Amino acid sequence: MPTAFPSADHDHHACVSHALDAAEAECRRRGARLTDVRRRVLELVWQQGHAPVGAYALLDMLGREGFCAAPPTVYRALDFLLAHGLIHRIERLNAYTGCSRPGVPHAGQFLLCERCGTAVELDDPAIDSVIAAAAARLGFAVSRQTVEVDGICPACRAQGGLA
Ligand SMILES: [Zn+2]
Ligand SMILES: [Zn+2]
Ligand SMILES: [Zn+2]
Structure with missing residues (x-):
């Protein structure tokens, strides 16, 4: 969700x-x-x-x-x-x-706004599955995983400028 x-x-x-x-x-x-x-x-x-x-x-x-x-x-x-x-x-x-x-086990997945600093959790199990599958193909056991994605949030985009 x-x-x-x-x-x-x-x-x-x-x-x-x-x-x-x-x-x-x-x-x-x-x-x-x-x-x-x-x-x-x-x-x-x-x-x-x-x-x-x-x-x-x-x-x-x-x-x-x-x-x-x-x-x-x-x-x-x-x-x-x-x-x-x-x-x-x-x-x-x-x-x-x-x-x-x-209380709900999940790995950190974040969208980080470069302008205002807002961080929002994605918490999408599909991302975890893709990473787990890709790592397993290389014989790699994931112990901890953090996904951090930089960009511009909707409020900052609405204020105009780039993106
Ligand atoms: Zn969390
Ligand atoms: Zn922002
Ligand atoms: Zn709030």
Whole structure:
């Protein structure tokens, strides 16, 4: 089920609260503890709209809120969120984005807007099958896979210019 690009005037508060509810449910299901700092890091990731955010930006934001924000605190929180499928890492940007479907196993597949930074998950099983089949033909066992596609999102295209 491909996710649509969010419209500029969508209710992003609803995205954030839905993501936090889903994260809490997923942690309960897994018996994992969503501590205050982990929850706050997830919330900050989502609050940046749908653009991925880097670890140091998160560190700044946490520090301003009085969390004991040493880099290991943030990296440990990010590792926890990654391990439980609540966020994805966008390799090319060295940044993190909230997962729109935690609890459903899937490899990361992203469309990344070069103008506004919006990242949208494709989550299309057909892409995984094609990669798996192509890798298998070469005798290659896939252990982890991230698909990152750069381009221009519908909102930025509507603003004119290229593409
Ligand atoms: Zn949103
Ligand atoms: Zn996801
Ligand atoms: Zn855009």
